[in-house]
Amino acid sequence: VRAHVARVALLALASLPVATVAAGAVTRHAPFLPVCASAAWTHHVALVIEHGNGAVIRLCIGFDSVSISGEDVLRASGLEFATANFGSLGDAVCQIDSEPSTYPPSCFSSSSPYWVLFVSRGGSGWGAADHGVSNEQFSDGDAQGFRYDPQSGSPSPPVSAAGTCPVTAATNAPAPSSTGAVHTPTAHPSTTQPSSATPPAVAGGTATASAQAAVVSPASTETPPDRPVHSVASALPASGAVNAGLIVAIAAAVALLGLLAVQLIRSRRPA
Amino acid sequence: MNARALAVWSASALTITLSTDNPVYRGLVVIAGLNVLVALRRPGTRLRPTLLALCVAALSATALTLLLSHTGAHALVTLPGSIPIVGGGITLEALVFGATTGLGIAAAVVAAAPLSLALEGHQLVDALPRALSRTGAAIATAVNLIPAVSRSAHEIRDAQRMRGWRAAHVSDWPEIAVPIVLTAMESSVSLAEAMEARGYGVGRRTHFRSARWQMTDVVTAVLAVAAASTFVALRITGLSGAWYPFPSLTVPPLDPLPVVCCVALIAPALLRPHAALGGF
Numbered sequence: 001v002r003a004h005v006a007r008v009a010l011l012a013l014a015s016l017p018v019a020t021v022a023a024g025a026v027t028r029h030a031p032f033l034p035v036c037a038s039a040a041w042t043h044h045v046a047l048v049i050e051h052g053n054g055a056v057i058r059l060c061i062g063f064d065s066v067s068i069s070g071e072d073v074l075r076a077s078g079l080e081f082a083t084a085n086f087g088s089l090g091d092a093v094c095q096i097d098s099e100p101s102t103y104p105p106s107c108f109s110s111s112s113p114y115w116v117l118f119v120s121r122g123g124s125g126w127g128a129a130d131h132g133v134s135n136e137q138f139s140d141g142d143a144q145g146f147r148y149d150p151q152s153g154s155p156s157p158p159v160s161a162a163g164t165c166p167v168t169a170a171t172n173a174p175a176p177s178s179t180g181a182v183h184t185p186t187a188h189p190s191t192t193q194p195s196s197a198t199p200p201a202v203a204g205g206t207a208t209a210s211a212q213a214a215v216v217s218p219a220s221t222e223t224p225p226d227r228p229v230h231s232v233a234s235a236l237p238a239s240g241a242v243n244a245g246l247i248v249a250i251a252a253a254v255a256l257l258g259l260l261a262v263q264l265i266r267s268r269r270p271a
Numbered sequence: 272m273n274a275r276a277l278a279v280w281s282a283s284a285l286t287i288t289l290s291t292d293n294p295v296y297r298g299l300v301v302i303a304g305l306n307v308l309v310a311l312r313r314p315g316t317r318l319r320p321t322l323l324a325l326c327v328a329a330l331s332a333t334a335l336t337l338l339l340s341h342t343g344a345h346a347l348v349t350l351p352g353s354i355p356i357v358g359g360g361i362t363l364e365a366l367v368f369g370a371t372t373g374l375g376i377a378a379a380v381v382a383a384a385p386l387s388l389a390l391e392g393h394q395l396v397d398a399l400p401r402a403l404s405r406t407g408a409a410i411a412t413a414v415n416l417i418p419a420v421s422r423s424a425h426e427i428r429d430a431q432r433m434r435g436w437r438a439a440h441v442s443d444w445p446e447i448a449v450p451i452v453l454t455a456m457e458s459s460v461s462l463a464e465a466m467e468a469r470g471y472g473v474g475r476r477t478h479f480r481s482a483r484w485q486m487t488d489v490v491t492a493v494l495a496v497a498a499a500s501t502f503v504a505l506r507i508t509g510l511s512g513a514w515y516p517f518p519s520l521t522v523p524p525l526d527p528l529p530v531v532c533c534v535a536l537i538a539p540a541l542l543r544p545h546a547a548l549g550g551f
Contacts, residue, residue: 082518084342094517094518095518101521102513102514102515102516102517102518102521103515103517103518104515104517105336105340105342105365105368105515105517112513243525244526244527245524245525245526245527245529245530246525248525248527248530248531249295249299249525249530252299252530252531252533252534253298253299253302255534256299256302256303256306256534256537257302259306259537259540260302260305260306260309263306263309263310263540264309267309
């Protein structure tokens, strides 16, 4: 009876709810001036990325093919990003521009902030995406938006994409910008290429026709093709500075293990 | 030790374990819990079976995560993609995350184990709130039938063998199943009559010895609740943030206060250091 009652008690205790979510405030930034007013590409897609702290990155991505996938738009931007595959739904974006710094293997949890994908067709307002970023196709005049949502309430879209790309033709210089003074992307699209340029390196996959039409040269930190994820995070573990917490943790572990050893030795002695 | 005080300690240890992804904090809960187990276990209770099962569960979680999660920047080895499910990169990050998951399982088991290894079954039933006492007794009695049925099955099978019977096909199993069901029903009726003869359900349950709260029990419960509350508060306010090894392995953040909360769980072992005697 004892063992089985203990199992029942274990199940009851294991169901204790533990709330561990902290939601952050998000501030909005106003739209800003067009960034690629003289782009030379046939078609353009606006890319708007709104970070959790409200910093906004706007990019105008040019391409010459009929359409371009959302993942190629991100890749062409030169920004660091990581994805996780969700089967037929396509890839979900786990990380953009190193936000968040870490994430669970499932990409996001049921309570943590996450990147929400929005699409805008032909200059209309933002709408929820029907597929993952790899399966979304964008044509000239469309826009792709990401907002790092705290997952409290229904997700609100990022700031408007209006003005990010020129209405008529243009430049050969897709320029990244950030309206938030506090934000600096880790990688910038810095050079331009003609439409026949070599496609950017595609991490973990094969370059598609859309990717070949991407206008931005690969960032110098792009992930090699054999990496299991698209992340370009540092290959080195973060430098864990020796802090008070680490010292206290080591001391506590040593003390607890020592006490455990003493107890075990005592318990082996005959009474 | 008072069963309710130990239940409070177990709940607090579980709360800390479930509210963090940090392997260091989970590891500290495991070590503190082992100290409590060794100090409070009933005389003669062996810990080896529990620890073996715990190790198997933790290693299984680690292996499963390592094989199934192909996320992470540092590939240790790459299995051919033609292998279903496990094909792909085997990453250092998945290994660390699997070990962290295994530590979480170990910490949860160690947190709840004292309820089984330090207390008698009747102590747990007595510790239930009055509203749940009859339900608890009924559940305990019902669960107790499972090993009784198992014993009965062995006895019936042996008896049938002595008569020269051997089960060759599935169609032969009724030769055992029918006597088992009949025996179980007979045992249930006997148990019900025995409980009724002892006045079960007539009035409040009496106790041969009522459990009283000693000062050590109060201190244990208060410290455990304070530790768990502080830990959860730190988690909610973001002072003890979440940690994941993905996409690239980083050192988990550590703060002194959550460490102190984990260490405070050792209180029952320090307050009752003389209680344990028995084999490992």
